[in-house]
Amino acid sequence: MRPFDYHRPDTSDDALKLAGEEAAFIGGGTNLLDLMKLEVMTPDQLVDINRLGLDHIDEVSGGIRIGATVRNSDLADDARIRRNWPVLSRALLAGASPQLRNRATTAGNLLQRNRCPYFQDIDAPCNKRVPGSGCAAIGGELRNHAVLGTSDQCIALHPSDMAVAMRALDAEVIIRDAGGGTRTTGLAEFYRLPGDTPHIETTLAPGELVTAVHLPAPAGDRQIYRKVRDRASYAFALVSTAVVLRMENGKIANASLAFGGLGTQPWRDPEVEALLTGETPSEALFDKAGELLMRDAELREGLEFKKPLAQRVLKAVLTEVTQ
Numbered sequence: 170m171r172p173f174d175y176h177r178p179d180t181s182d183d184a185l186k187l188a189g190e191e192a193a194f195i196g197g198g199t200n201l202l203d204l205m206k207l208e209v210m211t212p213d214q215l216v217d218i219n220r221l222g223l224d225h226i227d228e229v230s231g232g233i234r235i236g237a238t239v240r241n242s243d244l245a246d247d248a249r250i251r252r253n254w255p256v257l258s259r260a261l262l263a264g265a266s267p268q269l270r271n272r273a274t275t276a277g278n279l280l281q282r283n284r285c286p287y288f289q290d291i292d293a294p295c296n297k298r299v300p301g302s303g304c305a306a307i308g309g310e311l312r313n314h315a316v317l318g319t320s321d322q323c324i325a326l327h328p329s330d331m332a333v334a335m336r337a338l339d340a341e342v343i344i345r346d347a348g349g350g351t352r353t354t355g356l357a358e359f360y361r362l363p364g365d366t367p368h369i370e371t372t373l374a375p376g377e378l379v380t381a382v383h384l385p386a387p388a389g390d391r392q393i394y395r396k397v398r399d400r401a402s403y404a405f406a407l408v409s410t411a412v413v414l415r416m417e418n419g420k421i422a423n424a425s426l427a428f429g430g431l432g433t434q435p436w437r438d439p440e441v442e443a444l445l446t447g448e449t450p451s452e453a454l455f456d457k458a459g460e461l462l463m464r465d466a467e468l469r470e471g472l473e474f475k476k477p478l479a480q481r482v483l484k485a486v487l488t489e490v491t492q
Contacts, residue, residue: 170205170206170208171205171208171211173205173211173212173213173214173215174213174214174215175214175215175217176214176215176216176217177217177219177220178216178217178218178220178221179220179221180221181221181223181345181378181380182349184216184218184221184378185345185346185347185376185378186347187214187216188216188347188375188376188377188378189214189375189376190375191212191213191214192212192213192214192215192216192376193210193212193214193215193216194215194216194217194218194276194378195215195216195217195218196217196218196219196237196238196273196274196276196277197240197269197272197273197274197277198272198277199265199269199272199273199277199281200273200277200281200282201277204282204289207289207291208291209282209288209289209291209298210282218237218238218378219238221237221238222236223236223237223238223239223276223380223381224236224238224239224240225239226239226243226244226247226249226250228249229383231385231386232383232384232385232386233249233250233253233254233383233384234343234381234382234383234384235275235381235382235383235384236275236380236381237274237275237276237378237379237380237381237382238274238275238276239274239275240270240271240272240273240274241261241264241265241269241270241271241273241274241275241278241331242261242267242270242271244257244258244261244275245257245258245261245262245270246258253386253387254334254338254384254387254392255392256334256337256338256392256393256394256411256412256413257331257334257335257338257384259334259392259393259394260330260331260333260334260394260396260409260411261330261331261334263330263394263396263409264278264329264330264331265403266402266403275331275381275382276379276380276382278329278331278332279329279331279332279335279342279356279359279379279382280371280373280379281328281329282297282328282370283297283325283326283327283328284313284326284328284405285297285306285313285314285324285325285326286310287304287305287306287309288325290305293305296322296323296363296367296368297323297325297363297367297368297370298368300366300367300368304321304322304323304324306323306324306325307321307324307469310471311324311469311470311471311472312407312471312472313326313405313407313430314326314469314471314472315327315431315432315433316431316432316463316466316467316468316469316472316475316476317428317431317432317433317436317463317465317466317467318362318363318432318433318434318436319363319433319467320362320363320364320365320367322363322364322365322366322367323363323367323433324363324433324467324469325363325367325433326405326430326431326432326433327360327429327432327433327434327435328405329429329435330394330396330406330409330429332356332360332429332435333394333406333409333410333411333427333428333429333435334394334411334427335356335382335384335435336356336357336411336427336435336436336437337411337412337413337425337426337427337437338384338385338387338388338411338413338425339355339384339385339388339425340355340356340382340383340384341353341354341355341356341382341383341385342354342355342356342359342379342381342382343379343380343381343382343383344373344377344378344379344380345377345378345380346374346376346377346378347376347377351380353383354372356435357437358372359371359372359373360372360434360435361434362433362434363433387413388413388415388423388425389413389414389415389423389424389425390415391412391413391414391415391416391490391491392411392412392413392414392490393410393411393412393486393489393490394409394410394411394412395409395410395482395485395486396408396409396429397409397430397478397482405430406429406430407430407474407475407478408428408429408430408431408475408478408479408482409428409429409430409482410426410427410428410429410482410483410486411426411427411428411429412424412425412426412486412487412490413425413426414490414491416491419449420447420448420449420450421445421446421447421448421449421450421491422446422447423446424442424445424446425437425442426438426441426442426445426483428462428479430475430479431466431475431479438461438462440461441458441461441462444457444458444461445458445487450487450488450491452484452488455483455484455487455488456480456484458483458484458487459479459480459481459483459484460480462479462480462483463476463479463480
């Protein structure tokens, strides 16, 4: 690990003054420190945000506000989350080990880097790590890689369980800049597709700080998170699905679905949701939804299994949640 300066500011203003191109904010450090040890990330300064008072979960009009440094374990165990947003609690409990959940933070989870082995190997070309160097994953050994939202520059998979549930819940990220201004953006706009610039993963500008996440009131009372992985615990999703659904008179009145293990960002497909809305649940409808979801999947060698797996998972989850 290379030398770096470490700062522990007491206010957001002080933290933002220290931020810059060669600085990184650190909360739990469960992802950042690993990447620093591998020399994948080499910030000159670490700015610890744990003293900024961003560790509260507060009820607000029409929803709840989750501070940037709220620990994943505390968020998963919060009675209000378990009661009104259970899909989020279940997603958090499906991710990582209890020890990591005790350290990992809300903002850190959203901003964690991908787990592509070529990204983590500094001797392999990677456009995320060194723009323009190439993508060793394309043509390499593939299993935990994306099939949706990819480009010829990058096929790295987004790793977060929490972000998948938050995408289905229409979460909004609250961001503060160095000038003291605040802006709010939905997760759909927060994450960027790789395109020709895979090293730019979010719309955060240098020096901006995520201070909280806002969850609106849930759009449905039927909520499920399903994760399929290679082993029972502490493994990233091969395919995961977060479903928030409301039924009226035997029909699907509203459906919000997000997927992990498939996309370069937490994936949501408005056409699939539109297909389901207003329809009576049926096996044929769910099969059609699965085909629609995977219509543009890039099934490179080693990833062919993801299409039938995603379709089976979606069908099983929709069958369960509509019963």
